[in-house]
Amino acid sequence: xxxxxxxxSLIFYCxxxxxxxxxxxxxxxxxxxxxxxxDNVTNKDGVTIISLWATWCVPCxxxxxxxxxxxxxxxxxxxxxxxxxxxxxxxxxxxxxxxINGKGWEYxxxxxxxxxxxxxLNASSIPLTILVKNxxxxxxxSGYSPGAELELxxxxxxxxx
Numbered sequence: 001x002x003x004x005x006x007x008x009s010l011i012f013y014c015x016x017x018x019x020x021x022x023x024x025x026x027x028x029x030x031x032x033x034x035x036x037x038x039d040n041v042t043n044k045d046g047v048t049i050i051s052l053w054a055t056w057c058v059p060c061x062x063x064x065x066x067x068x069x070x071x072x073x074x075x076x077x078x079x080x081x082x083x084x085x086x087x088x089x090x091x092x093x094x095x096x097x098x099x100i101n102g103k104g105w106e107y108x109x110x111x112x113x114x115x116x117x118x119x120x121l122n123a124s125s126i127p128l129t130i131l132v133k134n135x136x137x138x139x140x141x142s143g144y145s146p147g148a149e150l151e152l153x154x155x156x157x158x159x160x161x
Contacts, residue, residue, distance in 0.1 A: 023050075023135045024120035028085060028110040031097050038083070038117060039135050041108065046079040047138070047159050049152070051107075052118055052128040054088045055095045060127040061103075063144040067152075068105055074153060078160040082107045087118050087126060133159050 025039045042048040049067075053060035064084060067074075074080050084107045086096045093113050100109055112118055121128065123142070129152060131139035139155040141148065 021136050021138075023130075023132050023137055024117065026112075026117045026120050028112050028117060031100070031109055031111070036110065038085075038110070041083060041110070042132050042135060043079070043081040046081070046133070047156055048132045049080060049082040049156070050130045050132060051082065051084045052087050052112070052121070052123055052126045053084055054086060054126060055092055055099050056088070057126050059144040062146075063127050063129070063149065064105060064107070065103065066146070066149045068103070068107075070149070070153075071106065074156065078156050080156050080160065083110060084108070085110045085112050085117055087112050087115055089113055089115075131155055131159060 023039050023042065025037055027035050027037050029035060038050070042050075051060075051064060051067075053064060055061075067082065071082065084105065086093065086109065088096055088111070090113050093111055096109065096111065118126075118128075121130070125142055127142070127144050129141045129148075130137050131152070138159050139152075141152065
């Protein structure tokens with residue numbers, strides 16, 4: 001009986017590890033209010049960066065600004081795409097569009113006002129940056145410190161091959 005329990009526990013553990021690598025299928029909103037599934041907007045020909053952020057999160061803004069400075073080069077070299085998913089709630093989500101316009105970010109922006117994606121990813125804090133290839137999460141990083149975008153770029157190059 002003990003061996004059976006251990007075997008079943010091991011199988012369950014392995015299944016959980018595998019399941020966590022899949023990008024969850026969660027519906028989000030565009031800035032225009034259209035509903036889209038996150039797994040349908042990822043880059044089918046390469047890797048996608050998904051960045052969970054909020055208008056009130058200073059490290060989030062610093063990370064997205066730092067990536068913005070070199071994003072065009074990244075796209076030219078690796079065909080990477082970035083989807084910035086705002087986890088602002090319904091009260092603060094009104095600030096997203098004006099902030100994006102002021103920043104000049106060329107990213108795809110989606111809204112997760114109910115934190116469905118954040119919950120599905122078990123994200124305890126933001127910024128959360130994940131790298132996705134073929135709808136599988138291949139890299140994940142929480143928080144931001146200057147230079148973290150360079151580590152992210154190394155992972156992008158590694159998975160773009």
